[in-house]
Amino acid sequence: MDAALTRWEEVCTQSPALRFVDICLRGVGQVMFQDNPLSGALFLAAILWGSLAAGAPHVFLAGLVGVAAATLTAMWLKADAAALKAGLYGYNGVLVGLALATFLASGPALWVYVALGAAVSTVAALATAGALRPLGAPALTAPFVAVTWIMLLASYGFAGLSGAGLPAAGVVAPFEPEPALSAGVASYLGAVLLSISQVFLKASLVSALLFLAGLAVSSIPAALYALGGAALAVAVAHGFGAESDVVSQGLLGFSPVLTAVALGVTFRRPGRNALAYAALGVVFTVVAQAALNVALRPFAIPALTAPFILVSWMFLLPDAKPASD
Amino acid sequence: MDAALTRWEEVCTQSPALRFVDICLRGVGQVMFQDNPLSGALFLAAILWGSLAAGAPHVFLAGLVGVAAATLTAMWLKADAAALKAGLYGYNGVLVGLALATFLASGPALWVYVALGAAVSTVAALATAGALRPLGAPALTAPFVAVTWIMLLASYGFAGLSGAGLPAAGVVAPFEPEPALSAGVASYLGAVLLSISQVFLKASLVSALLFLAGLAVSSIPAALYALGGAALAVAVAHGFGAESDVVSQGLLGFSPVLTAVALGVTFRRPGRNALAYAALGVVFTVVAQAALNVALRPFAIPALTAPFILVSWMFLLPDAKPASD
Amino acid sequence: MDAALTRWEEVCTQSPALRFVDICLRGVGQVMFQDNPLSGALFLAAILWGSLAAGAPHVFLAGLVGVAAATLTAMWLKADAAALKAGLYGYNGVLVGLALATFLASGPALWVYVALGAAVSTVAALATAGALRPLGAPALTAPFVAVTWIMLLASYGFAGLSGAGLPAAGVVAPFEPEPALSAGVASYLGAVLLSISQVFLKASLVSALLFLAGLAVSSIPAALYALGGAALAVAVAHGFGAESDVVSQGLLGFSPVLTAVALGVTFRRPGRNALAYAALGVVFTVVAQAALNVALRPFAIPALTAPFILVSWMFLLPDAKPASD
Numbered sequence: 001m002d003a004a005l006t007r008w009e010e011v012c013t014q015s016p017a018l019r020f021v022d023i024c025l026r027g028v029g030q031v032m033f034q035d036n037p038l039s040g041a042l043f044l045a046a047i048l049w050g051s052l053a054a055g056a057p058h059v060f061l062a063g064l065v066g067v068a069a070a071t072l073t074a075m076w077l078k079a080d081a082a083a084l085k086a087g088l089y090g091y092n093g094v095l096v097g098l099a100l101a102t103f104l105a106s107g108p109a110l111w112v113y114v115a116l117g118a119a120v121s122t123v124a125a126l127a128t129a130g131a132l133r134p135l136g137a138p139a140l141t142a143p144f145v146a147v148t149w150i151m152l153l154a155s156y157g158f159a160g161l162s163g164a165g166l167p168a169a170g171v172v173a174p175f176e177p178e179p180a181l182s183a184g185v186a187s188y189l190g191a192v193l194l195s196i197s198q199v200f201l202k203a204s205l206v207s208a209l210l211f212l213a214g215l216a217v218s219s220i221p222a223a224l225y226a227l228g229g230a231a232l233a234v235a236v237a238h239g240f241g242a243e244s245d246v247v248s249q250g251l252l253g254f255s256p257v258l259t260a261v262a263l264g265v266t267f268r269r270p271g272r273n274a275l276a277y278a279a280l281g282v283v284f285t286v287v288a289q290a291a292l293n294v295a296l297r298p299f300a301i302p303a304l305t306a307p308f309i310l311v312s313w314m315f316l317l318p319d320a321k322p323a324s325d
Numbered sequence: 326m327d328a329a330l331t332r333w334e335e336v337c338t339q340s341p342a343l344r345f346v347d348i349c350l351r352g353v354g355q356v357m358f359q360d361n362p363l364s365g366a367l368f369l370a371a372i373l374w375g376s377l378a379a380g381a382p383h384v385f386l387a388g389l390v391g392v393a394a395a396t397l398t399a400m401w402l403k404a405d406a407a408a409l410k411a412g413l414y415g416y417n418g419v420l421v422g423l424a425l426a427t428f429l430a431s432g433p434a435l436w437v438y439v440a441l442g443a444a445v446s447t448v449a450a451l452a453t454a455g456a457l458r459p460l461g462a463p464a465l466t467a468p469f470v471a472v473t474w475i476m477l478l479a480s481y482g483f484a485g486l487s488g489a490g491l492p493a494a495g496v497v498a499p500f501e502p503e504p505a506l507s508a509g510v511a512s513y514l515g516a517v518l519l520s521i522s523q524v525f526l527k528a529s530l531v532s533a534l535l536f537l538a539g540l541a542v543s544s545i546p547a548a549l550y551a552l553g554g555a556a557l558a559v560a561v562a563h564g565f566g567a568e569s570d571v572v573s574q575g576l577l578g579f580s581p582v583l584t585a586v587a588l589g590v591t592f593r594r595p596g597r598n599a600l601a602y603a604a605l606g607v608v609f610t611v612v613a614q615a616a617l618n619v620a621l622r623p624f625a626i627p628a629l630t631a632p633f634i635l636v637s638w639m640f641l642l643p644d645a646k647p648a649s650d
Numbered sequence: 651m652d653a654a655l656t657r658w659e660e661v662c663t664q665s666p667a668l669r670f671v672d673i674c675l676r677g678v679g680q681v682m683f684q685d686n687p688l689s690g691a692l693f694l695a696a697i698l699w700g701s702l703a704a705g706a707p708h709v710f711l712a713g714l715v716g717v718a719a720a721t722l723t724a725m726w727l728k729a730d731a732a733a734l735k736a737g738l739y740g741y742n743g744v745l746v747g748l749a750l751a752t753f754l755a756s757g758p759a760l761w762v763y764v765a766l767g768a769a770v771s772t773v774a775a776l777a778t779a780g781a782l783r784p785l786g787a788p789a790l791t792a793p794f795v796a797v798t799w800i801m802l803l804a805s806y807g808f809a810g811l812s813g814a815g816l817p818a819a820g821v822v823a824p825f826e827p828e829p830a831l832s833a834g835v836a837s838y839l840g841a842v843l844l845s846i847s848q849v850f851l852k853a854s855l856v857s858a859l860l861f862l863a864g865l866a867v868s869s870i871p872a873a874l875y876a877l878g879g880a881a882l883a884v885a886v887a888h889g890f891g892a893e894s895d896v897v898s899q900g901l902l903g904f905s906p907v908l909t910a911v912a913l914g915v916t917f918r919r920p921g922r923n924a925l926a927y928a929a930l931g932v933v934f935t936v937v938a939q940a941a942l943n944v945a946l947r948p949f950a951i952p953a954l955t956a957p958f959i960l961v962s963w964m965f966l967l968p969d970a971k972p973a974s975d
Binding site for chain 2: 077109116119120123124126127128129130131134149150151152153154156157158159160161298299
């Protein structure tokens with residue numbers, strides 16, 4: 001596998017077109033923190049499978065348009081070459097494309113919207129990096145969440161864009177659990193796996209396994225932390241009595257999966273019990289996910305990965321050092 | 326004109342009272358980034374016309390009280406002399422005065438409220454400058470928006486202040502367009518001009534022309550970018566199907582006008598295609614304006630210039646350098 | 651009294667258990683900025699009295715669990731020793747415990763929730779300190795507010811936690827005053843004193859006197875500013891026509907009390923009319939409290955001390971210097 005990656009790197013060096021493909025694949029891989037084109041390819045396969053299984057192949061296409069538009073914008077703005085090559089200006093774009101196509105109805109305006117959102121996500125990524133530089137914290141998926149929230153909210157004001165897949169607005173009210181729904185080991189394992197596939201807004205077991213494979217080819221610890229984070233998150237959700245299709249569809253678990261990989265592997269700090277610290281972060285991400293599900297009800301938009309961003313910043317800032325040090 | 330300004334500067338040097346008038350005029354001019362007393366005077370004329378045309382002369386007076394109270398507070402707090410002289414502690418105050426008088430019913434409590442809000446806007450301006458110093462970003466109208474939002478929200482809890490002009494609270498719901506309303510060139514041009522006058526919360530064509538004149542006497546490029554930004558914004562709003570009196574009254578266009586001048590002229594960075602970059606910012610400001618109109622519906626307050634602030638920070642931070650460099 | 655404190659410090663030096671008690675007492679004292687174990691003990695007595703008077707002794711216990719869990723977490727994370735010893739990692743924890751037990755129904759899940767929230771409040775305190783270091787601003791009670799808001803919102807999604815004491819969600823609407831309710835000197839004085847006890851979420855006159863005593867043993871100016879801030883806040887609330895049980899129960903006055911002590915004593919800057927500056931801050935905190943009461947109505951959660959944090963940051967940032975200077 002390493003030999004194949006070395007060979008791939010060689011051909012990319014000679015072909016600007018293949019280099020662009022390589023950067024886009026790494027951009028897809030960076031959604032789960034992997035600077036690895038093979039991870040990106042496996043993640044794309046998972047997205048394709050999930051899109052076809054949901055009868056929505058245009059969602060896959062919107063992801064491709066998103067990562068390409070975001071990467072081209074970064075080239076136009078002469079963004080940092082090393083960060084560009086590592087796919088760090090692509091992961092927000094692919095998520096913007098997937099999210100807009102998932103929540104809005106297909107049509108000509110959607111494609112303008114995807115390209116616009118992906119391009120602005122790169123501006124937002126540069127801005128977030130600038131804003132966080134004095135703090136030494138990473139941007140995570142904050143540019144994706146900010147741009148997508150704005151565009152989904154705006155869709156309620158634009159007749160050209162219909163939010164077919166958006167949640168309905170509602171009043172904050174105590175929760176009515178559905179206790180029988182998610183009992184049993186099979187249901188628990190299903191919720192764990194779907195928590196992983198929901199990172200890319202997919203509810204598919206096959207996609208989940210492809211995502212895990214994509215992580216494992218790049219980093220075994222990342223795959224293990226993702227699985228462990230999902231398992232802990234679903235258990236905590238059950239413990240607090242959140243039984244419902246929100247849990248069984250993986251919707252309380254995908255942010256904790258990202259928190260687990262971020263705190264346990266990608267941004268792990270030496271000299272601290274990283275496992276216990278990441279576990280505390282995962283537990284609180286479940287709480288933050290439930291909180292944002294409630295807080296966003298009046299706005300009729302989904303939480304996306306905001307709980308992961310919120311909690312990861314909270315847990316990373318105590319050790320952060322400004323970039324200039 | 327330059328001779329008149331030189332002469333005016335001479336008499337101001339000799340009279341503290343005229344210097345105070347000069348600072349207040351520049352404060353009004355700074356709402357559209359112009360450190361120029363003649364711009365301020367023309368903007369004031371536009372505000373006076375718009376207030377009289379709307380049958381609300383007290384709104385004009387509240388603007389005057391606002392800029393004076395904010396400037397006096399800056400003197401009391403011994404704010405930076407150069408910034409004070411350039412009117413940078415006045416523009417938030419005039420906007421606070423105009424907005425409170427526009428949205429709240431007239432009465433004794435209103436004038437206490439205007440003076441309090443304008444004074445606090447200067448504290449907020451100093452705080453915002455302090456908070457943004459490590460990032461090298463300008464405060465823009467963020468102090469105005471923060472203070473006015475707080476005071477408008479609070480008016481719902483104070484029997485002494487009635488929010489006669491405030492929007493009603495509503496639930497987020499898909500938008501019903503009014504397609505026939507804004508067809509035709511005349512309607513398009515009207516929407517473009519009102520987008521400019523709405524920067525000062527006025528819906529008046531005469532005011533719009535006075536505002537353009539005020540910009541032109543100080544900076545022809547600023548006047549052109551304002552006009553171009555408004556034209557692009559109204560076209561984009563039409564393109565996304567936002568036809569309604571929100572567009573025709575200039576309410577989707579005033580934030581984009583400010584974004585256009587900010588990105589294209591005032592904070593333009595060398596070595597970049599400023600026109601294309603500003604255009605992208607203008608387009609996304611339309612989206613952000615639509616988004617905030619929706620997001621603020623549960624709170625029953627207007628978006629003010631928040632979309633401009635949000636998008637301009639997003640587009641300025643990628644190039645920003647800390648002030649200490 | 652000083653002799654007793656010296657003696658207490660001696661025994662703490664010899665006993666790790668008593669040192670832990672000392673740190674927890676200082677943590678309770680730091681809610682009102684007092685690094686003084688005697689203040690903490692008197693505050694605890696006030697909390698105990700208020701909890702018993704309200705028929706809810708478990709609220710007192712939750713405060714104890716909160717301060718202990720937060721302090722232990724700070725030890726585990728090897729937080730700065732001087733700040734730890736001064737109780738600066740305890741005050742958010744005691745407030746998290748009091749607030750969760752006040753607003754959520756008692757039960758096994760509550761105690762897990764209190765311990766989790768208190769532990770995370772320490773992570774949040776470290777993160778806030780890191781985020782504010784470039785600005786030179788203090789964290790205040792922001793970690794408490796952030797963690798408690800998240801946990802109260804999430805309780806609507808968890809069947810295991812019932813928000814018995816939470817406000818009902820509502821639509822933003824103009825305010826109907828209750829003019830007769832709070833007339834008279836006795837009612838005014840009652841509102842002033844309850845504004846002080848509400849800092850710890852208690853509505854008890856005896857508790858208020860104990861809190862004042864706890865302030866006075868450590869700092870007479872702090873006690874005077876607390877009393878003066880409460881008196882001014884209730885007068886301003888009356889002036890704007892906010893007469894209702896919100897005023898008479900001290901719920902518009904507790905944030906201004908904290909603003910008064912913060913601006914007038916704890917973070918007072920030399921070379922400025924601190925009294926007038928603090929008074930302006932107190933007046934605007936009343937407005938901000940009314941605003942947040944309205945803004946949080948759709949979310950069905952209380953404002954806690956957010957108005958104090960917002961206004962104090964606004965008034966402290968103009969003079970703030972980065973910590974590295």
